[in-house]
Amino acid sequence: MGESVAEATITSWLKEVGETIEADEAVLEIATDKVDSEVPSEVEGVLVEKLFDVDDVVQVGQTIAVIETEGGSSASASQPEPAKTEIVSEIPAVAEVEKTVVAAQETATSIVSSGDRFYSPLVKNIAKKEGITQSELDAMPGTGKDGRVTKNDILAYLGNRGQQTTVTSSAVDKSQSTQEPEKPKTAPVVASGDDEIIEMTRMGKLIAHHMVESVQTSAHVQSFIEADVTNIWNWRNKVKKEFAQREGENLTFTPIFMEAVARALRDYPMMNISVQGDTIIKKKHINLGMAAALPDGNLIVPVIKDADQLNLVGMTKKVNDLAGRARQNQLKPDDIQGGTYTVTNVGTFGSIMGTPIINQPQVGILALGAIRKVPAVVETPEGDFIGIRYRMFMSHSYDHRVVNGALGGQFVKAVKDYLEAWDPNREI
Numbered sequence: 001m002g003e004s005v006a007e008a009t010i011t012s013w014l015k016e017v018g019e020t021i022e023a024d025e026a027v028l029e030i031a032t033d034k035v036d037s038e039v040p041s042e043v044e045g046v047l048v049e050k051l052f053d054v055d056d057v058v059q060v061g062q063t064i065a066v067i068e069t070e071g072g073s074s075a076s077a078s079q080p081e082p083a084k085t086e087i088v089s090e091i092p093a094v095a096e097v098e099k100t101v102v103a104a105q106e107t108a109t110s111i112v113s114s115g116d117r118f119y120s121p122l123v124k125n126i127a128k129k130e131g132i133t134q135s136e137l138d139a140m141p142g143t144g145k146d147g148r149v150t151k152n153d154i155l156a157y158l159g160n161r162g163q164q165t166t167v168t169s170s171a172v173d174k175s176q177s178t179q180e181p182e183k184p185k186t187a188p189v190v191a192s193g194d195d196e197i198i199e200m201t202r203m204g205k206l207i208a209h210h211m212v213e214s215v216q217t218s219a220h221v222q223s224f225i226e227a228d229v230t231n232i233w234n235w236r237n238k239v240k241k242e243f244a245q246r247e248g249e250n251l252t253f254t255p256i257f258m259e260a261v262a263r264a265l266r267d268y269p270m271m272n273i274s275v276q277g278d279t280i281i282k283k284k285h286i287n288l289g290m291a292a293a294l295p296d297g298n299l300i301v302p303v304i305k306d307a308d309q310l311n312l313v314g315m316t317k318k319v320n321d322l323a324g325r326a327r328q329n330q331l332k333p334d335d336i337q338g339g340t341y342t343v344t345n346v347g348t349f350g351s352i353m354g355t356p357i358i359n360q361p362q363v364g365i366l367a368l369g370a371i372r373k374v375p376a377v378v379e380t381p382e383g384d385f386i387g388i389r390y391r392m393f394m395s396h397s398y399d400h401r402v403v404n405g406a407l408g409g410q411f412v413k414a415v416k417d418y419l420e421a422w423d424p425n426r427e428i
Contacts, residue, residue, distance in 0.1 A: 006151050007059050007122065008032050008333075009144060015047050021067060028064070031202065032333045035300075045069035057120040057148065111137060118148060126154050143209050159277055160217070203298045214360045219400040222355050223409045226393050227416040229371060231424045232256055233390040239428055247313060254290070254323075254345060255315040257368055260418035261343055262286050262308040268411045272340050274361040275402055289342035289359055290319065292326040300326055301359060303339040312428055346395075347371060353393040363403055366412065369393035 008030040015027050026038035027047070049066040052058055111124040117138055119127075127137050132154070140157055142149035191197060200208070236251060243251045265272045265286050274281045288307040292300055302322035304310070310318060325331050341362055346354040347370030354367040369392050376389040396412040 007057050007120065008037075009148070010052055010054055010056050010058060010064070011036065012054060013050060014038075017047050017050060019047055021045060021047055030058070035331050035333050035336055036329070037332060039064070041067060043067055043069050055118075057118075057144065057150075059120075059122060122151055123149055123154055126151065126158075130154075130158055132157075141209060143206050147205075156213070201296070201298065203300075207299060210360065211357050214357050217360060218358050218363070220355075220358065220397055221400040221405070221408065223396045223398075223405070223412055224353060224393060225396075225409075225412050225416050226391055227419045228376070228389050228391050229253075229419055229422075230390045231422040232419060233371065235422060235424050235426065243316075243428060247316070249316050249320050251316055252319070253371070255312060255319045256422075257345075257415075257419070258288055258290070258304065258307060258319065258343060259310075259312055259315055260415050261341070261366060262288060262310075263418055264411055264414035265341055266308050267414050268407065270407060271364050271398070271403065271411045273363055273402065274340075275363065275399065276361070280402060283340040285338075285340065287338050287340045289339035289362070290322060291342060291344035291356075291359075292323055293348070294329070295327060300331065300336060301339060301342055302326055302331055302335045303337065305338065341365070343368065347392065353395045355395055356397050358397055358399055363399040364408070364411070365397050366415065367395040367397070369395070 009032075010028055011031045012029045013027070014029065015021055015025075021027060021041045021044065023042065023044045024040045027041050028039050030037055030039060045067040047065060048068045050064075051062075051066070052064055058064055111119060111127045111132075111134055119137065123137075126132075136157075137149065137154075140149050140153060141147070142153050144150045144153070232253070236253065236256070240251045243249070269282060272283045272286055274283065285306055286308040288304045289301040290304060292302060294300055302325075304315070304318050304322065307315065322331070322335065325335070339359065339362060342356075342359040342365040344354075344356050344365060345368045346356070347368055350370055352369040352372065354369070356365045356367045358365050371390050371392045373388060374391055375386055376391060377384050378387040378389065394412055394415060396408055398408040398411075
């Protein structure tokens with residue numbers, strides 16, 4: 001599941017008890033924050049027990065099913081050798097699992113699932129430890145399946161709660177001062193008989209929640225800059241055919257831009273950070289998120305790990321691999337985890353610029369506009385003249401809580417400088 005993934009929700013069982021399973025055949029489907037994945041069997045045998053139902057939240061490392069495999073040769077016809085049982089996933093000893101479950105139940109007795117709100121033992125444990133009340137938990141927005149509260153939801157709530165201040169007044173009754181202010185009610189949208197009602201997908205709900213949460217968390221501000229990419233345009237046209245024949249990959253503009261962003265992040269490491277409460281976490285690795293549109297209209301952000309360590313060939317192969325698997329819904333949970341900065345290409349759809357929303361918990365995101373052929377002033381030692389150039393706008397959104405205008409502007413200027421300094425004779 002990847003180091004940063006702690007839990008997943010079972011969305012469907014593909015096999016029933018008693019059915020035969022081939023090695024590497026999918027047994028069930030699971031969902032994490034953004035990726036749906038199949039869980040394949042590592043062995044061949046018969047499914048004898050399912051330990052969880054659909055919609056159950058399972059922690060990484062827990063046993064989810066038992067498969068009976070074929071036993072060894074029989075000692076005699078009347079006393080066959082017992083069949084061997086294989087566990088689908090690696091887990092701690094049974095005694096440790098039972099001990100953990102009992103401990104979780106004992107420490108979370110004050111929090112109960114109510115109505116449509118189911119809380120996993122892990123969430124209950126955190127709530128108990130941090131003093132979160134039942135009413136707080138019931139009101140907490142969840143990003144899990146069907147609005148379920150996940151570990152990340154409760155941790156984000158704790159981080160935001162620590163920053164909130166309580167306003168009190170001696171003229172206000174004590175019992176009233178502890179009440180939360182009533183949220184303004186949103187007028188309901190009335191649909192007429194001719195309107196079509198479309199239920200949001202699970203991923204659509206997650207994206208909507210993530211975007212609103214980001215705007216409420218970060219103080220968004222933007223810087224815009226225009227870059228002359230004529231040298232890159234001409235160079236790519238010159239080498240792309242040879243590159244495709246040699247590497248078996250199409251050379252797009254995306255890996256070229258990603259290389260420039262990675263170099264700029266190395267120059268300005270305070271753009272490669274996250275905020276946690278009143279502290280700043282400076283990331284050691286430069287992991288670039290690459291926003292990709294899916295066929296169903298949703299958005300996903302696969303991550304290029306250690307992007308600054310890749311040459312252009314390696315960057316191209318990584319970009320093409322992630323983009324291809326994103327379109328085919330074949331990304332794994334770890335493919336979208338650990339990003340430290342995100343790039344989105346709004347120019348793919350013809351937009352010349354945009355104001356993207358920061359991908360939490362990052363502090364910046366760069367939007368690349370469409371490349372346009374325009375008349376522009378060209379400066380030369382012999383003087384200025386008007387020439388036809390390929391130019392593009394870049395829009396940099398950053399978190400003004402920790403990134404001031406100077407740093408935000410210097411960073412995007414560094415990206416521009418790297419692009420404009422492109423060597424038209426570069427070997428690849």
